[in-house]
Amino acid sequence: MRLKPLSHLILAVCLVLGLTTARARAEITVNVNQGVTQPLPISIPGFNSANTVGADIAKVISGDLERSGLFKPLDPNSFLERNLDVNVQPRFPDWKTIGSQALVNGQVTVDADGRLRVDFRLWDVVSEQQLQGLQFTSTPENWRRVAHKISDAVYKRLTGEEGYFDTRIVFVAESGTKIKRIKRLAIMDQDGANPSFLTDGSYQVLTPRFSTSTQEITYMALRDTGASLYLFNIETGRQETLGKFPGMVFAPRFSPDGAKVAFSVERAGNSDVYVMDLRSRATTRLTTDPSIDTSPSFAPDGQHLVFNSDRGGSPQIYVMNADGSGAHRISFGAGRYTTPVWSPRGDFIAFTKQTGGEFHIGVMKPDGSDERILTSSFLDEGPTWAPNGRVLMFFREQGGAGPRLWTVDITGRIQQQAPYPGQASDPAWSPLLN
Amino acid sequence: MRGDNRTDLKPSMVAAVALHLAVVVSGLIAWPWMGKPVQIANVTAITLTPTKAAPPPPALQAPEEQQATAPEPVPQPEPPKPPPPKPQPTPKPVKPTPPPPKIDPKGIPKPVAAKPKPAEPDFLSSLSSSLDKTVKPSASTKGPPRQETAPVARTDPGAEQATANAADAVGARLNRIWNKSCGVEGFRDVVIHVKFNLTPEGGLQGAPQVLDPPQAGNSVWQAAADRAVRAVVQAAPFSELPRQTYGQWRTFNAVFNGKEACQNQ
Numbered sequence: 001m002r003l004k005p006l007s008h009l010i011l012a013v014c015l016v017l018g019l020t021t022a023r024a025r026a027e028i029t030v031n032v033n034q035g036v037t038q039p040l041p042i043s044i045p046g047f048n049s050a051n052t053v054g055a056d057i058a059k060v061i062s063g064d065l066e067r068s069g070l071f072k073p074l075d076p077n078s079f080l081e082r083n084l085d086v087n088v089q090p091r092f093p094d095w096k097t098i099g100s101q102a103l104v105n106g107q108v109t110v111d112a113d114g115r116l117r118v119d120f121r122l123w124d125v126v127s128e129q130q131l132q133g134l135q136f137t138s139t140p141e142n143w144r145r146v147a148h149k150i151s152d153a154v155y156k157r158l159t160g161e162e163g164y165f166d167t168r169i170v171f172v173a174e175s176g177t178k179i180k181r182i183k184r185l186a187i188m189d190q191d192g193a194n195p196s197f198l199t200d201g202s203y204q205v206l207t208p209r210f211s212t213s214t215q216e217i218t219y220m221a222l223r224d225t226g227a228s229l230y231l232f233n234i235e236t237g238r239q240e241t242l243g244k245f246p247g248m249v250f251a252p253r254f255s256p257d258g259a260k261v262a263f264s265v266e267r268a269g270n271s272d273v274y275v276m277d278l279r280s281r282a283t284t285r286l287t288t289d290p291s292i293d294t295s296p297s298f299a300p301d302g303q304h305l306v307f308n309s310d311r312g313g314s315p316q317i318y319v320m321n322a323d324g325s326g327a328h329r330i331s332f333g334a335g336r337y338t339t340p341v342w343s344p345r346g347d348f349i350a351f352t353k354q355t356g357g358e359f360h361i362g363v364m365k366p367d368g369s370d371e372r373i374l375t376s377s378f379l380d381e382g383p384t385w386a387p388n389g390r391v392l393m394f395f396r397e398q399g400g401a402g403p404r405l406w407t408v409d410i411t412g413r414i415q416q417q418a419p420y421p422g423q424a425s426d427p428a429w430s431p432l433l434n
Numbered sequence: 435m436r437g438d439n440r441t442d443l444k445p446s447m448v449a450a451v452a453l454h455l456a457v458v459v460s461g462l463i464a465w466p467w468m469g470k471p472v473q474i475a476n477v478t479a480i481t482l483t484p485t486k487a488a489p490p491p492p493a494l495q496a497p498e499e500q501q502a503t504a505p506e507p508v509p510q511p512e513p514p515k516p517p518p519p520k521p522q523p524t525p526k527p528v529k530p531t532p533p534p535p536k537i538d539p540k541g542i543p544k545p546v547a548a549k550p551k552p553a554e555p556d557f558l559s560s561l562s563s564s565l566d567k568t569v570k571p572s573a574s575t576k577g578p579p580r581q582e583t584a585p586v587a588r589t590d591p592g593a594e595q596a597t598a599n600a601a602d603a604v605g606a607r608l609n610r611i612w613n614k615s616c617g618v619e620g621f622r623d624v625v626i627h628v629k630f631n632l633t634p635e636g637g638l639q640g641a642p643q644v645l646d647p648p649q650a651g652n653s654v655w656q657a658a659a660d661r662a663v664r665a666v667v668q669a670a671p672f673s674e675l676p677r678q679t680y681g682q683w684r685t686f687n688a689v690f691n692g693k694e695a696c697q698n699q
Contacts, residue, residue, distance in 0.1 A: 027629070027685045028597055030605040032665070033694035035614035070615070101664065126664045127641075135480040149479065160654030161618050345619060390617060411617045411699065 037413075039072035040158060043100040043125075045079055047118065048086065049108035053143050057118065060147035061104060061154070063191055064165040067407075068155065068391075069414030074100055086119050095125040102131075104154055108143075116140045120150050122157055132157045144193060145433065152432070164386035165190060168430045169393065170208045170217050170234070173197065174403060174423040183425075185219060187234060190386075190429070192419030198234065208232075210428045211254045212300075212344060212387075217428065218242075218252040218261055229263055231278070242276060255298045262286070262296035262305060273307050273324075286324030297341045297349075298322075299366070306330075306340040306349050306366070317351055319366060330368030339382055342366070345389035348410065352381045352394075361394050361408060374412035379403075384429045393418060395425040593682050600675050600683030607672060608688055612665040616696035620654040626662040626690040634680045636672035645687070662690040 044062045047054035065071035080094040084105040095103050106120030115137050122132040134153055136146045145166060152163025173186035183204045188195035199205055208219035217232045229242040229252045242252070247267035254261055255275075262275045273286045273296045287293040291311040298305055306319050312329060315336045320327035331337045335355025342349055348363040353373065359380040364371040379397040386392070390410050397403045403425040405418035418427075615621050630642040642663050649655040666688060675683055 027687050028601045028604070028683060030601050030608065030686055030688045031691060031694075032605060032608045032612055032662075032688050033691040034609040035612035035690075035695045036610065037616065037699075038613050040613065070617075101668075124660060124664065126667045127660070131660070137478045137480070156653055158657060158660075159615055159618050160620070160652075160657035347619065389619070409617060 039070055040102060041072050041074055041100050042102040042104065042154075042158075043074050043076075043079060043095055043098070044104045045076060045082070045084060047106040047108050047120070048083070050110075053116075053140075054106070054108045057106070057108065057143055057147040057150070058104075060144055060191070060193075061151045064148060064151035065154065067191070067416065067419075069409055069416075070155075070159060074098060086121055089130075090123060090125075092123075092125055092128045095123075100125050102154075102158060104150070106150070110140065111137070114140070116143060116146065118143075118146050118150070120153075122154050144189065148189070148191075161390060162388040162432070164388045164391060164429075164432070166433050167387060168433070169405070169418075169420075169427050170198070170210060170430070171395075171405060171420075171424045171427040172205055172208065174425060175201075185232075186424070188420060192421075195420065198232070207251055207426055208428045209253045210430045211258045212256050212431050213258045215430065215433070216254075216258065218254060220250050220252065229261070231261075243281065251295050253297050256300050256302045262298065264294040264296070266292075273305070275322075284324075286320065287327070289327075293318075295339050299342045300344055300346045304342075304366075306342050308338050308340055317349065317364075317368075330366070331364065331371070332368065333371055341383055341385060343385050343389040344387055347389070350383040350385065350392055352383065361392060363392075363410065372412065374408045374410075375406070375415060380406075382426050384427050386429050387431045393427045393429055395427060593679070596676070596679035596682040600679070601686075603674050604669075604672055604683075604686055604688070607669045608665055608690075611669045612690060612695075613661055614692065614695045615657070615661070616692075616699045618654055618657070620652075621658060621692045622696045624655055624658040624690075624692040626655075626659050626692075628662050628666055628688045628690065629685065630666050630670075630688070631685050632670070632672060632675070632683065634677050636670070636675045638667065638670040642666040658690070658692065662688070665690070 042065060044058045044065075046058045049055075062073040066073050078098045080097060081091045084090055086105055086107045090103055090105065101124070103123040103125050104120060105123075106118060109117045109119075111117055116139060117135060117137050119135045120133070121130055123129070124131050132153060134150070136149055138146055148166040151165040155161070155163035155165070167190045168187055169190055170185065170187050173184045174181060175184075176182040181204075182201045183206070184201040185198040185205045185208055186195060187198055204222040206220040206222060208217050210217050215233065215235050217234060219230055219232065221228050221230055227248050227250060228244075229249050230239050231242065232239045242249075242261065242263075245265050247265045249263055249265050252261050252263040259279065260275050260277055262273060264271045265274055270290055271292045271294050272288060273293050274283050275286055275296075276283045286296070286305070287307070287309070289309065289311045291309055292315075293307055293309045293311070295308040296305045297307070303322050304319055305322060306317060308315055309318050309327075310316070311318075315338050316329050317331040317337045317340045318327050318329050330349075331351070333353070333355075335353050337351050337353050339352045340349050341351070343363075347365070349366055350361065350363050353360045353362050358376050358378065360373045361375040361380045361383050362371060362373040374392070375394070375396075377396050377398050380394055381396075383392045383394045391407055392410070393405060393407050395403045396406045402423035405420050405424045405427050406415065407418050408415040625646075627645040628642050629645050631639040633639045644659045644663060646659070648659075
C-alpha cells in the first residue's frame with residue numbers, strides 16, 4: 001500500500017514524457033532557407049486633409065519607398081476602400097484583394113496655432129495588425145520633410161534598417177561648354193526637390209563633402225589665385241577657408257566627429273595626406289611616401305583612414321591608422337582603384353575602379369575581402385554613402401550627355417538615375433536631418 | 435550763399451560717398467565668402483496611441499445589443515431549451531455597443547461548477563485507469579480510426595513518408611513566398627522559428643506563433659519575424675496536403691534561416 005502513491009507518480013511522469021514525445025514527433029520541422037527577394041507591395045492612399053497637401057504627402061512617401069527598390073507602391077486607382085479614417089482599422093480584406101501587404105494611411109490637420117499636424121499609421125495587411133502610429137508636427141511649408149520622416153519610419157519598421165529619406169545631397173551642378181565649364185555648388189533634397197545653388201559660379205568648385213554629424217560641408221574652390229579648401233555651414237551660409245598651404249590642396253573630408261578634416265597637398269608631383277584639427281587649426285602630415293597619396297576617408301570610429309596611393313606602381317587602396325602609422329594595401333584586383341569611401345556602418349569601403357576600358361563602382365570589406373562590383377559604364381565615379389550605409393550615389397557620364405547623378409544599392413541590384421534633371425557630379429550625401 | 439553752402443557740404447558729401455563705397459566694396463569682398471543659407475525647419479514626432487478595436491463589419495440589420503461581460507468561452511452547443519415565454523422586442527434600440535466579446539485565446543475555460551475536489555490518490559487512480567484504457571487496443575468494438583482526418587500521428591513507414599511529403603510541400607511553398615531581405619545588415623544573423631497548426635483542409639488553425647523570445651529594440655529581428663509570419667499567412671491554405679493523412683502533418687515548426695538564404699548574395 002505504501003508503494004501505491006509512488007507507482008502512481010511514476011506512471012504520471014511516464015505519461016507526461018510519453019505525451020511530450022508524441023507532441024515532438026507530431027511537430028514537423030521545415031527548413032526555409034531559400035526565399036525570394038521582391039519589392040513589398042504597399043498601399044499609400046492620399047492622407048485625409050482639407051486641401052491637397054494630404055495627397056502630396058502620400059505621393060512623396062510613395063516616391064521615396066519606390067526609389068529604394070524595396071517597395072512597390074500600388075496604383076491608387078486599384079484601391080477598394082476609400083476615405084480611410086486614421087483612427088479606425090482599415091478593411092483588411094479589401095487591401096488583401098488588391099495584393100497589398102502593407103498600408104499607410106493618415107490625416108493632415110492644422111492646429112489652432114497654425115502648426116501642421118500629420119498623423120499616420122502603418123498596417124500589416126496580411127497579419128491584420130498595426131505596426132506603427134506616429135504624429136508629426138511642423139510648419140505647414142515643411143510638409144515635405146514630414147513626408148520624408150514618415151518614409152523613414154515606414155522603411156525602418158518594414159526592413160529593420162534606418163531610413164535615409166530625410167536627407168539632402170550637395171553636388172556640383174555643371175553647365176556651359178567643355179571649354180568654358182561652370183561648376184556651382186548646389187543642394188537638393190534626396191528626392192530631387194528644392195534644388196538651389198549655393199555658389200554663384202564665379203569660381204569652380206570640386207569635391208564637396210558633408211560632415212557626418214552636422215549640416216556643414218567642406219569643399220575645394222579653384223580660383224585664378226589657386227586652390228583653397230573651405231568650410232561651409234549650409235544653414236547659416238557662413239564660409240571660412242582652411243588657410244594657405246604650400247602647394248595644391250584637394251580632396252577634403254571630415255572626421256566622423258566633425259572636429260578634423262583630412263585632405264591632400266600636392267607639391268612637385270608628390271601628394272601626401274594631411275589632417276587638420278579644426279579648433280586649433282594644427283595640421284599633421286600623415287603620409288611621407290614619395291608617391292601620390294590622396295582621397296583620405298575616415299572609418300566611422302575615427303581610428304583608421306582609407307586612402308588611395310600609387311606607391312605600389314598603380315593606384316590602389318590602402319588603410320592606415322589615424323596617426324599615419326601602419327599603412328597597408330587592401331586592394332589587389334586588376335585595374336586602378338580610386339576615391340575610396342568608408343561606409344558609415346563601417347562594414348564596407350566603396351571605391352571607383354577602372355579596368356577593361358570601363359569604370360565601376362564597387363565595395364569591399366575593410367580588410368580588402370569580398371570585393372563586389374556594383375556598376376559598370378563608360379565613366380562611373382565618386383561614390384558617396386547614404387547615412388544608413390545601404391545606398392550609394394555616384395555620377396555617371398556616357399554617350400557624351402554630360403555627367404548625371406545615379407544611385408545603386410549595396411547589392412548592385414537596384415540601380416537608377418537620381419531625380420535631378422541637370423548635369424551634375426561629385427555628390428555628397430548628408431546625414432539624417434534632426 | 436549757394437556757393438558757400440556747397441563748400442560747407444563738400445566734406446560731408448565726400449564722407450558719405452566714401453562710406454557708401456566702403457559698404458559696397460566690403461559687400462563685394464564678402465560676397466564670395468558667403469553662400470546662400472538653406473533653412474531647416476524642425477519636425478517634432480509623437481507616438482500615436484493604438485487604434486481601438488475595429489468597428490463591427492457593416493450589418494444588414496441593426497446590431498443587437500450585447501452585454502459587456504467577461505470573456506466568454508467558445509460557444510458550445512447547448513441542449514435544446516423550451517422557447518422563452520415572453521417574446522423579445524425587436525428591433526432593439528441601438529446603443530453605443532462595446533466591442534464584441536473576445537474569444538479567450540487560451541481556449542475553453544474549465545467549468546467552474548465543479549464536482550467536489552477529489553483527493554490526490556483518487557486522481558492518480560483515475561489517471562491510471564484512463565491510461566489503461568488508452569494502452570489497451572481499441573480493436574474490439576469500434577475498430578481502428580478511419581485513416582482520413584485521423585488526428586493522431588501514426589508510426590508506420592507510410593506515415594513517415596506522409597510526414598516527409600508534407601514537410602516538402604510546405605517547405606517548397608514557404609520558400610517561394612518568404613520575402614527575405616539579404617541587403618539588411620544583421621538579417622543574415624537572424625533565424626526565426628514560427629509554429630503553426632493546420633486544419634484538415636490545410637488552412638491555418640489560429641495565428642502563427644514566433645517561438646523565439648522577442649528581442650526588444652532589435653528592429654532587424656522584429657522586421658524579420660514579421661516577414662516570416664507574413665510568409666506563413668500568405669502561403670496558407672496548403673490545400674495540396676492530403677486530408678487522409680492529416681494526423682501526420684498537423685503542426686509545423688518553420689525555421690526561416692537568413693544565413694543560409696543569403697549565403698550566395
